[in-house]
Amino acid sequence: MISRSCSALLIVGHGSTVNPDSSAPTLAHAAEIRRRGIFADVACCFWKEEPSLRDALFFFRDPGIREVYVVPNFISEGYFTRTVIPRELELTGAGTTRHGVQVWKYCDPVGNHESMTERLLQRAREVAPGAAEAETSLLIVGHGTELNDNSAVAAKEQVEKIRALDRYAAVLNVYMEEPPLVSDWLKLTGTKNVVVVPFFISDGLHSYEDIPALLGIESGSDRGRHELHGRSLFYSTAIGTDPKFADVIIEQAKAFDSRKPVLQSAS
Amino acid sequence: MSSLAQEVALGKSLAAGLWCIGQIAIEPQENGRFALNHREDAGRNDLIAHTQPEKAAEIARFDDAGKYRPLKTAPNLRRGWRLVLESVAELRVALDLFYPGRLDVFVAWENNALSATPLRETLARQTGMYRVAAKIGEEEANTLVGNFCASDGGCLRTIMWRRDENGTTPSTLLPAEKFDPRYDQTGLGETVIPLLCQEACNLLVAEARKSVQGQDRRGQ
Numbered sequence A: 001m002i003s004r005s006c007s008a009l010l011i012v013g014h015g016s017t018v019n020p021d022s023s024a025p026t027l028a029h030a031a032e033i034r035r036r037g038i039f040a041d042v043a044c045c046f047w048k049e050e051p052s053l054r055d056a057l058f059f060f061r062d063p064g065i066r067e068v069y070v071v072p073n074f075i076s077e078g079y080f081t082r083t084v085i086p087r088e089l090e091l092t093g094a095g096t097t098r099h100g101v102q103v104w105k106y107c108d109p110v111g112n113h114e115s116m117t118e119r120l121l122q123r124a125r126e127v128a129p130g131a132a133e134a135e136t137s138l139l140i141v142g143h144g145t146e147l148n149d150n151s152a153v154a155a156k157e158q159v160e161k162i163r164a165l166d167r168y169a170a171v172l173n174v175y176m177e178e179p180p181l182v183s184d185w186l187k188l189t190g191t192k193n194v195v196v197v198p199f200f201i202s203d204g205l206h207s208y209e210d211i212p213a214l215l216g217i218e219s220g221s222d223r224g225r226h227e228l229h230g231r232s233l234f235y236s237t238a239i240g241t242d243p244k245f246a247d248v249i250i251e252q253a254k255a256f257d258s259r260k261p262v263l264q265s266a267s
Numbered sequence B: 001m002s003s004l005a006q007e008v009a010l011g012k013s014l015a016a017g018l019w020c021i022g023q024i025a026i027e028p029q030e031n032g033r034f035a036l037n038h039r040e041d042a043g044r045n046d047l048i049a050h051t052q053p054e055k056a057a058e059i060a061r062f063d064d065a066g067k068y069r070p071l072k073t074a075p076n077l078r079r080g081w082r083l084v085l086e087s088v089a090e091l092r093v094a095l096d097l098f099y100p101g102r103l104d105v106f107v108a109w110e111n112n113a114l115s116a117t118p119l120r121e122t123l124a125r126q127t128g129m130y131r132v133a134a135k136i137g138e139e140e141a142n143t144l145v146g147n148f149c150a151s152d153g154g155c156l157r158t159i160m161w162r163r164d165e166n167g168t169t170p171s172t173l174l175p176a177e178k179f180d181p182r183y184d185q186t187g188l189g190e191t192v193i194p195l196l197c198q199e200a201c202n203l204l205v206a207e208a209r210k211s212v213q214g215q216d217r218r219g220q
């Protein structure tokens, strides 16, 4: 159980050596969670920024801290959650005991949490207030199938869940570099309103420049409503920039303790 | 919430007279407050004042020319700001954003709990696109570290790791002070909380990869 006296939280992000916006949402969620005083300590670490995952091995040396919840701020399971994070943090399984008394609990990535569907729906409502869902197509943008990454699979699962709710006229997966392409949005949809939500952790160059260019709106242009080809196009920031993501991070830490024992032995 | 060990250790370091860290000067104020500014901005009265510890992330993100700083311990911290903080707890949050991870590593070092990882071990552990970095030759590694990690223009950290298990010096091009935690890497000669490098950063690994790939191309 998470306790404010003996539990710590480590949020693991990707970070970037070129994109200043990459780590900003992770840092903002950490600040928000710290402010709430749920954990004795809250820290971040990054693959491509400081502090590194290797630095994190020296965090939480307070003898009062008995457990460290390690939450990957990633959209899905994949190369980073399966290979890089366990290797760099020297995690030996779901729970790793350090210094004899401290257990590092390796949680599922944030994007896997069941509340993600509700976050996407809420994001869609926020970016297109007043747009009747029955006259709206919702497009969820995924990265595509790079480097042993399951983010495309995760994006497909979200689309299926939202589609099953039968609220939107259409719910579709689109990608930047493979079909169905985000640039084909006009052909792919037949509704008056089209809402586009990037299923990404941060607003990188993809969501600032690439996706707007593919949608045919000005690069770096304001999020929100664009009137194009007689349609209303609503473009949202990356889902990971949603301030409510902080709640999902906390929920994902809590979910560790309610996992079934059989899952805890998996590496 | 009780003060964490790191905050206690930070308080002790300040009490012992360590009022500088990297390019930052920490000045004690009344009522337990602290004021931070760039060491080269001492005495300026036109600094823009901030009071949120989280502001440190923003200050540290870009250099004076507005360029993104991928390495926070590079000697290019922006000038012209002043950050006033309420407590040691806030100071710790701000320093963790200016120089991420450095306080914890320093505390580990003070407690004889810091283990450094040889460069060859870091390179050998890589997978994916960085796996090839391990192929870097001795001479190339010597030159790369000598240039990339140099305090003058490269990075202000004190190198604690060796190049390999045999204890080979990281680079013969670096002066002995680069490995001395008591030395002020800015060259200003003050007592400082050192920015320790216990393991090669991802940027150096990426440079090693580039060096190998450049060699491969030249060899073709």
Ligand code: SF4
Pocket: B073, B148, B149, B154, B155, B156, B157, B158, B159, B197, B199, B200, B201, B202, B203, B204
């Ligand atoms: S390896 Fe260490 S000293 Fe060299 S640039 Fe990276 S952080 Fe600085």
